[in-house]
Amino acid sequence: GNSVTQMEGPVTLSEEAFLTINCTYTATGYPSLFWYVQYPGEGLQLLLKATKADDKGSNKGFEATYRKETTSFHLEKGSVQVSDSAVYFCALRYSGYSTLTFGKGTMLLVSP
Amino acid sequence: DTGVSQDPRHKITKRGQNVTFRCDPISEHNRLYWYRQTLGQGPEFLTYFQNEAQLEKSRLLSDRFSAERPKGSFSTLEIQRTEQGDSAMYLCASSPMIAGGDIYEQYFGPGTRLTVT
Numbered sequence: 498g499n500s501v502t503q504m505e506g507p508v509t510l511s512e513e514a515f516l517t518i519n520c521t522y523t524a525t526g527y528p529s530l531f532w533y534v535q536y537p538g539e540g541l542q543l544l545l546k547a548t549k550a551d552d553k554g555s556n557k558g559f560e561a562t563y564r565k566e567t568t569s570f571h572l573e574k575g576s577v578q579v580s581d582s583a584v585y586f587c588a589l590r591y592s593g594y595s596t597l598t599f600g601k602g603t604m605l606l607v608s609p
Numbered sequence: 610d611t612g613v614s615q616d617p618r619h620k621i622t623k624r625g626q627n628v629t630f631r632c633d634p635i636s637e638h639n640r641l642y643w644y645r646q647t648l649g650q651g652p653e654f655l656t657y658f659q660n661e662a663q664l665e666k667s668r669l670l671s672d673r674f675s676a677e678r679p680k681g682s683f684s685t686l687e688i689q690r691t692e693q694g695d696s697a698m699y700l701c702a703s704s705p706m707i708a709g710g711d712i713y714e715q716y717f718g719p720g721t722r723l724t725v726t
Contacts, residue, residue, distance in 0.1 A: 501651070533717075540613065540700070540717035541652070586651050595640060595704075596665065597715065599651030 499524040501600035516574040520587035528589040530570040613718035634703030644700040
């Protein structure tokens with residue numbers, strides 16, 4: 498079946514450090530890939546997405562590139578802020594299907 | 610529009626009791642989804658509606674669970690004879706269905722946290 502694997506957290510960084518959160522997936526075909534973010538006490542928000550190989554999704558300084566050859570969609574940010582502290586979820590969805598398959602989430606803690 | 614809302618935000622119940630949660634989607638969205646999220650896990654799909662029709666149910670949705678969306682607007686999720694294993698965050702999401710398109714973002718509500726004692 499389809500699955501998403503994320504690196505375990507928490508990831509602890511100092512402000513302005515470089516961030517990478519790894520995400521790999523197992524799926525047949527070519528799903529769309531997503532990163533969602535969940536701030537404390539809030540619902541999940543879509544951070545960025547990519548629909549086909551080599552697409553790069555970007556938003557709020559975060560980026561992720563759909564790598565078909567390595568079945569990966571790693572999340573990166575060049576300089577994190579304290580306000581980026583949250584739980585980040587990688588997810589996939591197949592074309593024509595509605596349901597999302599999520600990874601377990603990775604908590605990011607950024608200290609001043 | 611203020612987004613997807615869910616009520617209540619927290620519910621504590623005793624094992625064996627029935628509980629019902631409500632979700633109000635974004636008004637123009639005709640698709641509505643329910644997910645369950647347990648501690649340390651990502652959300653897991655339960656079921657979804659297109660307008661008032663329930664189109665898909667996960668095997669996670671046991672016979673004790675029932676969801677409705679009677680008028681194609683708000684939805685309710687009922688759990689009968691709750692068990693401790695039902696303790697989780699129940700998330701609702703909605704999305705538009707874009708004719709001819711495929712990418713439709715799901716907008717999530719804040720969730721209802723259920724604790725079964």
